[in-house]
Amino acid sequence: MAENVTPRVRVPSSAAAGEVITIKTLISHIMESGQRKNSDGNLIPRSIINRFTCDFNGQNVIDVTLEPAISTNPYFEFQAQVPEAGTYTFTWYDDDGSVYTDTKDIAIG
Template sequence: MATIRPRVKAPRKAAPGDVVEIKTLINHGMESGQRKDKDGNPIPRQIINKFVAEFNGTEFFSVDLAPAISANPYLSFYAKVQESGEFTFRWHDDDGSVYEDSKSIEVA
């Protein structure tokens, strides 16, 4: 599998009460477990099964993902910001790996 790399696009600045759009994408093959290799052996399932977004340590968005999700899953969602802080994003893989990224936002 290629290198798994999360990417996040979020604004760096906002006004108090603004609703900001956050876009995430992670490079991941999202193997469903339904396919077979060239020798006819099943390819084991390996998917990102959960995504969690936090702001200043408080979860505000999460989603459980299933094998039907395409490779390189893209998520777009919104957050209302009242104060400056840090967004933290975590992708949980079937193999127990957790991929993380964070972005700071200044609210003034």
């Protein structure tokens, strides 16, 4: 597992039914591209988050494929319509097989 990986998510705690909200996510990750060499001339192995998904009550909201050129600590900001109260589940998939998740509840009102 890559070191010091911490996901952070910001979702409003409540919204009106049908409202479009802005979701922000950030995960600390080195995002080593696999293209660089160390001082001995050997390739530094690739270590990136390669996929990010967000689901709402089991239904997919966004599914992103990340490529090696994406910089350290990838940040995503996107909008989603809130049909009902429920839970957002955020998932990041690491090259090394680790999976990081975070959840946020949202109420209607």
